[in-house]
Amino acid sequence: MKYKYILFDADDTLFDFRLAEEKVIKKSLDYFNISYVDNIVDNFRKINKELWKKYELGEITKENLQVTRFKRLFETLSVDEDPDNFNDYYLEQLASESILINGAEEICRVLSKKYVLAIVTNGIKSMQEQRFNKSTIKQYISNIFISSDIGYQKPQKEFFKYVFEKLEVNDKNSVLIVGDSLSSDIKGGNNVGIETCWFNRYNFTNDKDVKVTYEIKNLYELINLL
Numbered sequence: 415m416k417y418k419y420i421l422f423d424a425d426d427t428l429f430d431f432r433l434a435e436e437k438v439i440k441k442s443l444d445y446f447n448i449s450y451v452d453n454i455v456d457n458f459r460k461i462n463k464e465l466w467k468k469y470e471l472g473e474i475t476k477e478n479l480q481v482t483r484f485k486r487l488f489e490t491l492s493v494d495e496d497p498d499n500f501n502d503y504y505l506e507q508l509a510s511e512s513i514l515i516n517g518a519e520e521i522c523r524v525l526s527k528k529y530v531l532a533i534v535t536n537g538i539k540s541m542q543e544q545r546f547n548k549s550t551i552k553q554y555i556s557n558i559f560i561s562s563d564i565g566y567q568k569p570q571k572e573f574f575k576y577v578f579e580k581l582e583v584n585d586k587n588s589v590l591i592v593g594d595s596l597s598s599d600i601k602g603g604n605n606v607g608i609e610t611c612w613f614n615r616y617n618f619t620n621d622k623d624v625k626v627t628y629e630i631k632n633l634y635e636l637i638n639l640l
């Protein structure tokens with residue numbers, strides 16, 4: 415058996431963040447009496463994505479990211495609402511949505527018999543922990559590594575070095591990372607010299623300068639692959 419450790423990304427790899435996000439944005443708008451307009455979720459995602467990219471590059475802090483995304487969204491809507499309060503409510507609601515990706519529970523259950531499973535995430539600590547603790551996959555996962563605890567984030571080498579140390583990894587060839595993001599998960603794997611599995615649910619093209627060892631469209635494919 416080649417691998418001993420499987421590192422899973424959390425958002426949109428084990429947890430259906432996209433679905434939860436859409437649900438919670440609508441709920442938060444409603445709570446703050448902001449009218450829903452078409453494309454609001456898409457606009458939010460666009461703004462959020464740009465800011466996460468900056469965060470991954472170490473250009474902004476996570477606190478900055480969290481508030482700025484709503485500040486910008488409200489600007490596009492000409493809405494005068496406190497982005498800080500809105501973000502607090504949004505995160506609180508998001509933390510209670512532990513919607514799993516199709517197959518995640520079964521995959522974790524099956525793989526946990528043969529491998530050490532860990533989560534590696536750049537996500538927001540309070541949200542990740544709450545959601546993880548109430549999820550059915552918790553029992554199969556040995557560790558959850560959150561960037562803000564470590565002080566480094568994916569794709570930084572230091573993030574992975576910390577993870578390897580904690581898991582007592584002796585051989586990098588025994589580690590596989592599974593994730594949906596080319597810029598954080600796959601690039602991170604490349605940076606630290608481990609093999610990678612790109613969870614490409616939406617059939618994107620690999621337009622980044624990264625090396626993908628395996629590519630899957632759904633999580634069940636991992637069973638045959640490993």
Ligand SMILES: [Mg+2]
Binds near residue numbers: 424426
């Ligand atoms: Mg992800």
